[in-house]
Amino acid sequence: MKRTSWSTGMSVTGDGGAVIAHAGSIGLRMLAENTGLTGALSTAMARRSFIPSVHDRGQVLTDVAVMLADGGEAISDIDVLRHQGQVLGPVASAPTVWRALDEVTDARRRKIQAARARVRRHVWAQLTAAGGVPASKVAGTDLGETIVLDVDATIVVTHSEKELASPTFKRTFGYHPIGVWCDNTGEFLAAALRTGRAGSNTAVDHIQVLGEAITQIPMPYRRNLLIRCDGAGASHQLLDWLHAQGQVRGRTLHYSVGFTIGEKVRAAITELPAGLWSPALTAEGEVREGGDVAELTGLLDLTSWPAGMRVILRRERPHPGAQLSLFEVHDGWRYQAFATNTTSGTLQFLEARHRAHARVEDRIRHAKDSGLGRFPSREFAINQTWLALTMIAADLVAWLKMLALDGDLAKAEPKALRYRLLHVPARLVHGARRRRLRLPKTWPWVEHLVAAFARIAAIPPPH
Incomplete structure (x- = not known):
């Protein structure tokens, strides 16, 4: 050659x-x-x-x-x-x-966590002097001074025997850490290393890392918070805790948490008038084809849930290969629901705000490229x-x-x-x-x- x-x-x-x-x-x-x-x-x-x-x-x-x-x-x-x-x-x-x-x-x-919080105050002071902490973007606009915390868990596969590593729900072997990221800045605020068999919807773990994440936020910026997580967080214990955090004097805390679609929710879907559906929005704020949103709050008994909680539903035509329930196969739509305590804004905006939680997947991917992927x-x-x-x-x-x-x-x-x-x-x-x-x-x-x-x-x- x-x-x-x-x-x-x-x-x-x-x-x-x-x-x-x-x-x-x-x-x-x-x-x-x-x-x-x-x-x-x-x-x-x-x-x-x-x-x-x-x-x-x-x-x-x-x-x-x-x-x-x-x-x-x-x-x-x-x-x-x-x-x-x-x-x-x-x-x-x-x-x-x-x-x-x-x-x-x-x-x-614990001292290292406290040290990080002190340093973060100094860093955010520099951001404020330079124009402010970045705003979280949703549907072509931003959330202003709201600090958005996204919580999610991920599987980290280990290829050798390690202390507390165990089989995971994905039929792999390793750890199942849970973490919280700040959507405004991209910072990795808090995390807990857990055994592989740790549950996705363990309220105690969610509360632990969210509490640690809030203490990482400089005090003046804790006044207006938004907590987002997927369906794994839809538990009474977590939502009660979030509601209590919102009662802290001088603080407004909104949450947007995935809500499980069980029998009661499916029954409410069948009762939902067709005229209550509105077109969903894209990440740029444009009308999304093949997606709609509606509110189920009035069709559900939410007396045992925190006061002021709403349940919002999204439907879309399933993509090829999507895993559907028997209800969805019969109905022809794929459904996702979330709970929120936000009373202002259109349903479309609130749904787009919740869907922006998906950015946490990028944060997790970046973290796995920078140490999280291998212990x-x-x-x-x-x-x-x-x-x-x-x-x-x-x-x-x-x-x-x-x-x-x-x-x-x-x-x-x-x-x-x-x-x-x-x-x-x-x-x-x-x-x-x-x-x-x-x-x-x-x-x-x-x-x-x-x-x-x-x-x-x-x-x-x-x-």
Whole structure:
């Protein structure tokens, strides 16, 4: 086979120097430093009456989070950051990382959560100064100052025996973590690592992670909340808890929770007059063909449910291969219902607002690309810490996009950011007692990356 001309005469050697790989990820480490995250984690991991470690444990946790945001999948991938020692200074080895993760007790995990909340207040203060926290988008408009929290669970398959891993309802084997994401910012606020057989509609788990997520939201922004989850959350216990949270003084809490279609709901559907159906809306706010919405509240006995709860129904023609109930097969429509306590807005808008919960699937996919998809240890406690660092990695990417990037890059997925920004190489140049990281001037996104470093450097220190 004839060789192509571009490779003729090319050889590869391993004797280069002063070249930094994955130079863009240095910006993530700077972001953690300048927002106060690294210092807050160091405080959370501090141990009294103990000889200081060679590697500050807060810095070790930060570096693992940066590694995960950069695409690392195993603890041994910390060697990518160790390669950047000329810029970063000494970086912990893989054995040291293992020891640091093993040192995170339940009490320290709680301190880490508190540290994240403090740092988030500082980050959101910068967003407010720059124009405000992003608004959640629904049907071609936005929800203003409402902070939207989406809760969902996902299966993480494990391919070896790990503590508390078990068979799942999908006939796989592994864990079934549940998490909460902020739709406004993309931050991964709270999560709980659960055994694989944990139920999808476990109200206790929903309440736990939602409570932790609300404490992550800076106090001034807790006044107007929207909680969304799918049908797995339609339990009396959860809805009663959400209703109680809405009674907190100075807070308005709306919920939009999937509602199970049982016998009573199916009976109400058969009684629903044809004239009460209205066309559904698309994500852009346009009329959606083949989809309608209607309200069932007046046809159901909801006396045992929270006061003010409404049940809204959506129907659509099923797509090929859709799994339908016998009722739906006979009727020819596929039905979905949800419960809400929101009294304002059209049915179409409320249904579109609920359907926007599907964006959480993208958040989960991004998290699985950044640590959630693979747990490193046989020990459950270490895997819990790994999940906490996955949340921090997601936050760092979200903060990078909101504080340092604009245009298409501010909307890019983590994989695209790695390909375009984080994995760019650079040359380290010394001169006049200074170090300069020289990015390739021909790199298509070099101006954006240089600007991002400047914006990160300009973040004021936390008080």
